[in-house]
Amino acid sequence: MDPISWSLKKMKRKIKIYKNLRFKNSKKIFLFAGGISVLLIAILLINNPFPVFSVSINGRDMGHVKNKDIIYDIVDSVEKDLSLKYGTEVTIKEGVITFEEASSKEMKPLDESSVIGALSESRNSFLKAWGIMVNGRRIVALNSREKAQGLLEEVKAKYLREGGQYLEIGFKEEVEINEINVRSEEILSYDDALSYILTGTAEKREHVVQEGESFWTIAGKYEITVEDLAAANPTIDPDKIQIGQAINLMIPETYLTVVTLEKAVESEKIQYEIAYEKTEALFKGEENIKQKGNFGIKEISKQVVRENGQKVSEEVIDSTVIYEPKTQIVLIGTKALPASLGVGFFDNPTRGKVTSVFGRRWGKQHEGIDIASDKGTPIKAADKGTVTFAGWKGNYGLMVVIDHGDNKSTVYAHCATILVEVGDVVEKSQQIATMGDTGNATGVHLHFEVLINDVPQDPMKYVNYTVN
Numbered sequence: 001m002d003p004i005s006w007s008l009k010k011m012k013r014k015i016k017i018y019k020n021l022r023f024k025n026s027k028k029i030f031l032f033a034g035g036i037s038v039l040l041i042a043i044l045l046i047n048n049p050f051p052v053f054s055v056s057i058n059g060r061d062m063g064h065v066k067n068k069d070i071i072y073d074i075v076d077s078v079e080k081d082l083s084l085k086y087g088t089e090v091t092i093k094e095g096v097i098t099f100e101e102a103s104s105k106e107m108k109p110l111d112e113s114s115v116i117g118a119l120s121e122s123r124n125s126f127l128k129a130w131g132i133m134v135n136g137r138r139i140v141a142l143n144s145r146e147k148a149q150g151l152l153e154e155v156k157a158k159y160l161r162e163g164g165q166y167l168e169i170g171f172k173e174e175v176e177i178n179e180i181n182v183r184s185e186e187i188l189s190y191d192d193a194l195s196y197i198l199t200g201t202a203e204k205r206e207h208v209v210q211e212g213e214s215f216w217t218i219a220g221k222y223e224i225t226v227e228d229l230a231a232a233n234p235t236i237d238p239d240k241i242q243i244g245q246a247i248n249l250m251i252p253e254t255y256l257t258v259v260t261l262e263k264a265v266e267s268e269k270i271q272y273e274i275a276y277e278k279t280e281a282l283f284k285g286e287e288n289i290k291q292k293g294n295f296g297i298k299e300i301s302k303q304v305v306r307e308n309g310q311k312v313s314e315e316v317i318d319s320t321v322i323y324e325p326k327t328q329i330v331l332i333g334t335k336a337l338p339a340s341l342g343v344g345f346f347d348n349p350t351r352g353k354v355t356s357v358f359g360r361r362w363g364k365q366h367e368g369i370d371i372a373s374d375k376g377t378p379i380k381a382a383d384k385g386t387v388t389f390a391g392w393k394g395n396y397g398l399m400v401v402i403d404h405g406d407n408k409s410t411v412y413a414h415c416a417t418i419l420v421e422v423g424d425v426v427e428k429s430q431q432i433a434t435m436g437d438t439g440n441a442t443g444v445h446l447h448f449e450v451l452i453n454d455v456p457q458d459p460m461k462y463v464n465y466t467v468n
C-alpha cells in the first residue's frame, strides 16, 4: 500500500477513534463530574463556561463550533460531492482542518459556506486514480481502472490491420496500471489521455496553410524537419496541401510501442527452367518454342514482427508449392540449310586475278582456283550458308568451309584472318575472312574450292572470273 492511502486509512481510523474517545470522554467527564464536587464544576464553568472549538482550514479561521461533528459532517458531504464530480473517491487531506479549544465567551458562528469552499480547493484533497505506468514512470492518470485498460486496448488497436492474423499483441515497454492518489487537475479525460500517450502531448498546435506555402517552407518556419512534419500529419499528402488547410505542428512522440507478431501468408512466383531440344525439323540457326514455360506458385507462411505498424523482422515458417513451374522447351534446328535458302549460284568470293585454275598442274590435282590480290583483301561467302569449319587446316592454313545445303559447299584457304565461327549462318556476299598466305602458299592469294557431295568441282563453272 502506498504511503498516501496508508495515511488516509490511518486518518480515518483516527477520526473514528477520536469520535469514540470524544464520546467516551464526555461520558467520563460526566461521570467524573458526577463524582466530583459541584463546586469544582462551578469553578470550571466560571473560568470556561462551555468548551468550544475554533476551526481553522490551512490556518485560516472559520469560526467556532460546539461540536466537531459539525465539521466532520461537512467533510463527509464535501468528499461525497467531489467524488461525484470527479467520478472517483475523493478524500480531504489530513492536517487541513485544525481545532483549538476556545472559550464560549468569544464564540463566533461558523461560516459554513467558507468551510465548504475551502475544503473543495484541490490542494486540500486527493483523488483515487489509476495511473498508466510506462517503464515505471507515470504517464497519465485516469479516474477508473476500466478507462485506463480501455485506453491501452485502443492504443494497441491503432496498429492492427483488418484481417490480420495476430499471434501476439503487446507493448515493447513495461506497462502497468497502478492505483495512485493524485490532485484533481492531474486526472485527464479519456480523450486527452489517449492523445497524450499517442503524441507525447495533449497540446494542439496548428498552422493554417497560406498562399505560396509548402511543407518545406512551413517546416522551415517552425524549425522542424520535413520528415517530422509529415509524420505529424499522416493523413496529408505533403505535395497536395491546400490554402486554408490546418497542418499539425506537434511532432508525435508516442510513449508506447505496440509490438505485434503476425502470421502472414504470401504467394511467390517460381521461375521456370528452359530446356533445349535438337530437331531435324528445323534448319540450323532456327528456334521454336515447343512448350511454353509457366511460372509456378508457392505459398510462404511467415511470422512478421511489427512495431507501431512498421515491419522490424520476419521469419519464414513454412513454404508450400501450390503449382509446380512448367519447363519451357525450345527446339533448336540441326538440319542443313536447303539449297533454296542459298540463291543457287555463286558470287565471286573476292576480287583479284585468277593465277591458277582447276585441274592437274605440275603433276598434281589442283582442287580449286587461286585468286591473287593484296593481303587483307576481303573474302566473301559465295552464297548463303552455315559455317562448318573455321580454323587452321595444315597446308590450307587458315580456312573456312561453308555448307550451302543441297550437298554444296565452298572452301576458302590461306586466309590472313577469319571473321566467322562454326555454326554461323552467313549471307551471300558477307565478308568471312581476309586474303593472306597462311599454310603452304606461294604469295598472297585465295584458294577457292566448290564441292558437291564432297567432290571438288571446277569453280570456274560457278563463278565469273576472266582468265587471261
Ligand SMILES: [Zn+2]
Pocket: 356, 366, 368, 369, 370, 446, 447, 448
Ligand atoms: Zn590453290
